[in-house]
Amino acid sequence: QKEVEQNSGPLSVPEGAIASLNCTYSDRVSQSFFWYRQYSGKSPELIMSIYSNGDKEDGRFTAQLNKASQYVSLLIRDSQPSDSATYLCAVNSGSRLTFGEGTQLTVNP
Amino acid sequence: GAGVSQSPSNKVTEKGKDVELRCDPISGHTALYWYRQRLGQGLEFLIYFQGNSAPDKSGLPSDRFSAERTGESVSTLTIQRTQQEDSAVYLCASSIQWGGLYEQYFGPGTRLTVT
Secondary structure: OOOEEEOOOOEEEEOOOOEEEEEEEOOOOOOOEEEEEEOOOOOOEEEEEEOOOEEEEEOOEEEEEEOOOOEEEEEEOOOOHHHOEEEEEEEEEOOEEEEOOOEEEEEEO | OOOOEEEOOEEEEOOOOOEEEEEEOOOOOOEEEEEEEOOOOOEEEEEEEEOOOOOEOOOOOOOOEEEEEOOOOOEEEEEOOOOHHHOEEEEEEEEOOOOOOOOOEEOOOEEEEEO
C-alpha cells in the first residue's frame, strides 16, 4: 500500500461544475495535510493546508479532512478552465512530507 | 517577498560529468528540502536541512548525490558522474521551520537532461 494514494485520473469536468479530488493516507499519526496544484511544466504551488477534522474553505476551494477514515479531499467549486492542472496531495509522516502521484484535472469550457 | 529561487533553470550535460544545482530559500525559512520529479511521476524526497542540525540524507539515491547548505541560506545539490536516469526536474522547497507540520514552498525547479 502506498503511503499516500490519490484517485486515479484523469478527471474531466465541465466548466462551472464541482471537481472532487480524493486522497487517502496510511500513517495514522499524520497531523498536517496539504494540496498543491502543478501546472504542466511548472513547480507545485501550495493551495490549501488543513490540520483539523472538518472542512476548510478558501474561495472556491474546500479541503475536507477525516482523520478517523484517513481521508482528505479537495473540492473545487465553479471549476474554471484555468483550474486544469495536476493536484498533489501531501501528508506529513514524521518530519517529512510524502506526496501522492497526483490527479490530473481537466476543466472543459 | 521573494520566493524560492533555483539556478540554472535548465541544464544539459553529458553522461559522466558532474553538475551542481543551486537553491536560494525564502528569507527567514530555516528548513530547506530537495526533491526529484521524473517525467510524469510524483515527487521523490532527496534531502532536507534544518538550521545547523545534521541533514536528513536518507532520500539520496546513491553516493553520487550530495548536498550542502551554509547556515540558513543557499544550498547546492551536486550530482557526480551523471547517468541518464538522473534526468529529471530537481525541485527545492523551503519552510519556516523543520518538520512536516509546516507549509513548504517550491522553487521553479532545475530541469536536468543527461545525454
